[in-house]
Amino acid sequence: MGSGIIAVERNEAGIAAAVDALAARFGDRFSRAMAVRLQHGHTTSRIPNQPPDGVVFATSTAEVAETVRICAAHRVPVIPFGTGTSLEGHVNAPGGGISIDLSRMDRIVAVNPEDLDCTVEAGVTRKRLNEHLRDTGLFFPVDPGADASIGGMTSTRASGTNAVRYGTMKDLVLALTVVTASGEIVHTGSRAKKSSAGYDLTRLFVGAEGTLGVVTEITLKLFGIPEEIAAGVCTFPTVRAACETVIATIQSAIPVARIELLDTLQVHAVNNYSKLGLVEAPTLFLEFHGTPEGVAEQARRFGAIAADFGGTGFTFATRPEERTRLWQARHDVYWSCNALRPGWVGMATDVCVPISRLADLVDETIADVERHGLVAPIVGHVGDGNFHLQPMIDPDDPAMDAAVDGVVERLALRAIEMGGTCTGEHGVGQGKTQYLDREHGGAMALMRAIKAALDPDGIMNPGKIFAMPKPVAAEEPGP
């Protein structure tokens, strides 16, 4: 395993005391059942499950604050839990501690159509939010693969297929309610669209993976559901031709809503799993949002650009059933990869680079995958330079395990080398801690200083982002 998981000293006495206090306070909303604890450890990838010592099912910010205060009093780790769909071990408890399950905090607190914003509790999932919003004519665009919770999406700085047009969680979170490491309830930001009034604490908690506090309420920007939506597919002779088409499309200010690259193997996987009948070659999936005239113009302009780079077969459809079929296939990519090799396990990883380097990176990665005889489809939010590799691993072949680790590691380092990042949207968790020094250099000292300032006892989701958490039963803080 190249995941950089560190064994963390357990504070046995503190954990025992916190467990007793939480059981007394929360009764049957506190669980120590092993099945529940295992569900609240990591369940989605090869990272080993490290269950918490107990799970609190919180129903309000005040209850989260109470839980954190109890844990803080005993110096016990606190691990926030949304839907558990993280791919990098964010919900594991390497030093034990208490998982706070926020799924019952699922109230939609307010929707303000005039201001195009809403406030939700952390446990609301993205699909439920959009179902709730439908009648208002508004939607929230961030769509990671899973039906993740808004709290989890905030904490991992999630994005998805719409980010090229609408932005990521970084761009769309206006304000937060956060429970700090000492159990205080604070509010960051406001419903104003912009502010210059002090440090941007909102953006500090977005992507902090629960290591600075627990996000319990989120105010989000919303958008009007477009009058017209058109989906399209276009085939290219090479990955490079597809990438050059994307660059030219973005440069031409065509406000494409989605533009996704699938490599040949991924198209093959999608054809098999979702019965699409696409030409098996590098392919772009597209979506255009706007008025009927606007969408037609965008599609026409894109088609002209694609043709310049050898794109063929560009067609687009506005009928909902056709669009849905295409994008359901896109969202089922994870499953389509798994179906390529039944019984094998997929290991999804993501990186992001300046778009001018994307073709190089994809080409080098495909060559690396082939050199090692692996099966690893590629799909990417190519408008942002972000892409996913999903190597498949035969659980009975330990050599394949090591080969995949090598490919994943070289991919991360190559992305950093190209001026990019080791993760565009999955987060660091436990799986990518080992790349941060390389990516951030001296800036890591600032991150550590902030962590120490806001969580001096190191109880907030230890072992995530930073590979070496301070042992939770430490004596005195150093100078």
Place this chain on the structure above:
Amino acid sequence: MGSGIIAVERNEAGIAAAVDALAARFGDRFSRAMAVRLQHGHTTSRIPNQPPDGVVFATSTAEVAETVRICAAHRVPVIPFGTGTSLEGHVNAPGGGISIDLSRMDRIVAVNPEDLDCTVEAGVTRKRLNEHLRDTGLFFPVDPGADASIGGMTSTRASGTNAVRYGTMKDLVLALTVVTASGEIVHTGSRAKKSSAGYDLTRLFVGAEGTLGVVTEITLKLFGIPEEIAAGVCTFPTVRAACETVIATIQSAIPVARIELLDTLQVHAVNNYSKLGLVEAPTLFLEFHGTPEGVAEQARRFGAIAADFGGTGFTFATRPEERTRLWQARHDVYWSCNALRPGWVGMATDVCVPISRLADLVDETIADVERHGLVAPIVGHVGDGNFHLQPMIDPDDPAMDAAVDGVVERLALRAIEMGGTCTGEHGVGQGKTQYLDREHGGAMALMRAIKAALDPDGIMNPGKIFAMPKPVAAEEPGP
């Protein structure tokens, strides 16, 4: 004065030692001339000028780091200086110290047209950047009133008329080079469009007003210059009707590039100063960007919405000279206000609220202004709920001074009360420190903890954002 300026204890011995060291190191690029020092104190509003003890004209990040290390060794304040156009006293030296003038750091380090980004040194001004970019077909949209430096715009989280479409500095800064309080050079972010790899230090330094470090290089997102640009004007019976038109326009997803509200008095001022001949009533200035077809469609759809709310006289022009005339008038608003009362002094302030509250806030503010017999035009980036009030003050009338302070204070408090912020884009500086506790509540403790962690000796631009800096000659840090 309601500006909350605090006298800060001067570290005389440290300042003397730092001045000697800097003079020896920088020769004639270090100035102690009183004229130079006064130019580097606050010069743009009623906040008193508090000059630094000396000014270093730095030419590289390494020189900034050297300067900070010398100041840090002697616990002497460091105040970054771009163009000095801040309206809230950001460049003042309330405890003395060293101003680092970054205006000679004016290299455009790189422009990457394929990636739609560029990297510039902090002293590059926004106009110079756009002149440099013109031949590439790209532009950088953030446009505060002044021809500010990109470093200053980063540090105050600036925005301007294009923010409704293109975002503010928060949205458009990808990466930074920063000199920390100990004189280390660190890099935050990357050229990747998105990342989930650790804390968002970039966003922490954007808007930190130099209180956490000195920003020396900035990587910015760029945009293609639109194929077609159309400017328009529309008159409304009331401020409320104009605001409702804006809300409906944004809800309809018309991608308006600029939408600015001028109240009746402001239109009168603009007519006088820029000879525009507009109907003197609440007015929207607009700009549409896109293809010729797209722009025409946007304007047509806006016109229909405006008519629903009683808007009249909507016309739009695509000829550059007409557009330029209109937007030059908008950018000259500051001067047009001053021209309303020659010899008086304008006091520009800004707030931002959820757009649904904008009409209430403008109406209440106009009533407050009239109740006190003041002259105070309003102009606003109304698509974001952000607006500026510019009360005019007769320097010979101390009562007017107090009355203006009252109006400005009530405006800030009213904006906070409405779920907004005491400043949308000007920053806190010295002028708005007194509102932050009201706006942020318990979150201020987190801001103070971050400040203490990254600048333990309190030398980075003390007296800004936080009203009570730690005295710079303090003995030992507390527990």
